Amino acid sequence: MSSRENERRSYHEDSVEHEHYEGSHPIGDTVSHASLDISETRPIFHTRGVSGEESLSAETAFIHMVKAMLGTGLLSLPLAFKHSGLFLGLILIVIICIVCLHCMRQVVHAAHFVCSRNGRDLIDYANIMRGAVELGPEWLRHKGYFFKQLVNVNMFVSQLGFCCVYLVFMADNLEDFFTTHTSIHLSKGVWMILILIPLLGLCSIRRLPVLAPLCMAANVVYICAVAIVLFFFVSNLRPVNSLPWFGSIYDLPLFFGTVMFAFEGVAVVMPIENRMREPSAFIAWNGVLNSSCLFVLAIFAVTGFYGYLSLGDTVKDTATLNLPDTTVEKWITRKIAVENQTKLVYAVRFGGVFFTLAIAELIPHLALFISLIGAFSGASMALVFPPFIELLVSNAKGELSTFIICKNVFLLCFALLGFTTGTYAAVSEILKTFSS
Numbered sequence: 014m015s016s017r018e019n020e021r022r023s024y025h026e027d028s029v030e031h032e033h034y035e036g037s038h039p040i041g042d043t044v045s046h047a048s049l050d051i052s053e054t055r056p057i058f059h060t061r062g063v064s065g066e067e068s069l070s071a072e073t074a075f076i077h078m079v080k081a082m083l084g085t086g087l088l089s090l091p092l093a094f095k096h097s098g099l100f101l102g103l104i105l106i107v108i109i110c111i112v113c114l115h116c117m118r119q120v121v122h123a124a125h126f127v128c129s130r131n132g133r134d135l136i137d138y139a140n141i142m143r144g145a146v147e148l149g150p151e152w153l154r155h156k157g158y159f160f161k162q163l164v165n166v167n168m169f170v171s172q173l174g175f176c177c178v179y180l181v182f183m184a185d186n187l188e189d190f191f192t193t194h195t196s197i198h199l200s201k202g203v204w205m206i207l208i209l210i211p212l213l214g215l216c217s218i219r220r221l222p223v224l225a226p227l228c229m230a231a232n233v234v235y236i237c238a239v240a241i242v243l244f245f246f247v248s249n250l251r252p253v254n255s256l257p258w259f260g261s262i263y264d265l266p267l268f269f270g271t272v273m274f275a276f277e278g279v280a281v282v283m284p285i286e287n288r289m290r291e292p293s294a295f296i297a298w299n300g301v302l303n304s305s306c307l308f309v310l311a312i313f314a315v316t317g318f319y320g321y322l323s324l325g326d327t328v329k330d331t332a333t334l335n336l337p338d339t340t341v342e343k344w345i346t347r348k349i350a351v352e353n354q355t356k357l358v359y360a361v362r363f364g365g366v367f368f369t370l371a372i373a374e375l376i377p378h379l380a381l382f383i384s385l386i387g388a389f390s391g392a393s394m395a396l397v398f399p400p401f402i403e404l405l406v407s408n409a410k411g412e413l414s415t416f417i418i419c420k421n422v423f424l425l426c427f428a429l430l431g432f433t434t435g436t437y438a439a440v441s442e443i444l445k446t447f448s449s
Contacts, residue, residue, distance in 0.1 A: 069285065071294045071301050077285050078305035080232060083312065084175065085182045086275030088242065088332045089383050090313055091320025093271035095328050098260035099253065103318055105265075106272055110310040112427065113276050114303065116399035121286055121296050123399075123406045130409075135287045138280070138394075139164040145402045148409035167393045168280060174386030176369045178274070181382060183208055205370055216362045242332055243316065246323040256325055266438035267384045269431040274387030275313060279395045385443065388435025396428030 069077070094102035124136050127144030136144070143161035147154045184204040191197045199207075215227070260268075282302070286295045295301045320332050400421035407413045 068290045069288045071289070071291075074285050074289055074295060074301045075305050077281070078301060079309060081281040081285075082276060082305070082309045083235070083239075084275070085178055086271065086383060086387070087239065087313065087316055088182075089271050090275060090317035091246075091324055091328045091332050093268045093275075094317040094321035095326065096260055096264035096268040096271070098257045099318065099321060100258040101260060102268065102321070103314060105268065106314055106317060107310065109269070109272050110276070110306060110313070112424065113273075113279070113395050114306045116396055116424065117279060117282050117302060117306070118296065119399040119403040120282060121292075121302065123402045124283060124286070125292065126406050126410065136283065137287075138168065138283050138398075141283070142398060142402055145405040145409070149405035150408065153405075164394075164398060167390050167398075171386065171390030171394055172280065173365075173369060174274075174382070174390055176365075178382055178386065180205055180208060180212075180369060209366065209370060212366050213363055216366055217359065219358070239316075243319070246316075246319040246332075249323045250319065251322055251325055253322065256322065263438075266388065266431070266434035267442070270384030270386075270388035270391075270435035270439055272313075272387065273391035273395065273431070273435070274383045276309075276391065276395060279391075382443075384435060385439035388432060388439055392428055392432040392435065397425065397432065400424040400428070 090106075093106075096102075097105055120138065120141060123145055124141045127141055127148065128134060128136055130148060131144065139161045142164045143157040146160045147157035181201075184201045187204045187208075188199065188201050191199065218227075285301075286292060289295050289301075293300070297303075316332075321328060324332065403417070404413070404421050407417050
């Protein structure tokens with residue numbers, strides 16, 4: 014995987030390594046539902062005992078959040094604006110960002126409530142869902158482990174999709190560069206196989222400190238690349254009236270999927286929040302979560318709007334192709350004998366890379382793949398699960414008001430509409446592409 018993906022996975026591993034329960038034993042086995050009274054527990058957003066190298070300052074957490082949300086999806090936003098129209102895209106991307114931000118806040122608040130009920134300090138996304146279900150209505154409590162694994166499966170699919178997109182993105186750009194500037198003409202599939210060599214080396218690095226210099230170098234290159242792309246956009250703007258302001262309603266599902274893919278940082282919200290000594294600095298109105306999401310929204314809006322205004326209907330799957338022709342391991346460590354762990358860990362890592370390559374080879378059309386992953390897994394992780402969790406947590410608190418029910422039903426309908434139409438549109442376009 015790329016250094017950015019390794020970093021994202023390391024955040025997730027740092028969080029879930031604190032998980033105390035496994036198998037199908039419910040949270041309620043540790044702390045009885047009946048024995049807990051909210052008024053007798055500690056404050057929801059209390060100071061954690063995280064210190065030293067493990068803790069993150071608000072500034073550092075802000076940087077990590079921004080890095081996690083800025084990926085290759087950013088460079089496909091001009092194409093998303095082509096699907097929606099210039100100004101409709103600007104309006105919709107703000108709405109989607111606000112909804113995603115609200116859903117992220119729902120998850121964080123639910124996490125601290127669940128932790129206050131079972132005496133824990135740290136928790137990951139899947140166990141937030143499990144805890145919320147097991148604190149929910151009596152008829153649903155025994156399904157906690159199922160819902161936990163449902164989140165884990167969606168997390169796996171989304172991260173696999175991100176890795177596949179990175180692979181196709183690299184192959185696309187290498188093929189374009191070498192075909193244009195050299196006599197080396199290789200197909201995209203061959204470039205994917207060649208990329209395997211450095212990828213297998215990168216996925217062999219199992220410690221984040223060893224990976225840190227590569228991540229820093231990748232971040233510097235990424236920032237420079239985005240700066241170059243944005244400079245190209247603003248230097249070649251078309252008249253605003255030359256492009257449609259409002260696109261076809263039939264293309265909006267592809268817009269939704271691409272934007273949801275771009276907001277790919279939902280998987281690291283809890284791992285980053287878990288490493289903050291002062292959780293209130295993460296969730297406050299001017300805290301890390303709000304600030305980072307609004308900062309990323311500004312970058313997304315500028316890139317999508319000016320990218321489409323610059324490239325027009327000639328925009329390609331990723332904006333870099335339009336530039337001018339110039340120069341699982343936790344399960345292994347718990348279940349497998351120590352003497353066999355190392356070999357199996359590397360086998361799983363290498364197998365993951367080959368599996369990613371196989372999927373990327375099957376669906377090499379970057380824009381459609383981005384829309385599919387964004388609409389299917391991105392929407393589930395960012396929009397479907399959080400309202401469901403808040404409904405269960407509000408019920409456990411005795412605060413399930415009509416407003417909360419209506420708000421979350423609306424959010425679920427919005428998410429399911431984008432999920433179904435976006436997935437259907439992406440799959441239909443993929444099948445149409447293959448059939449032609």
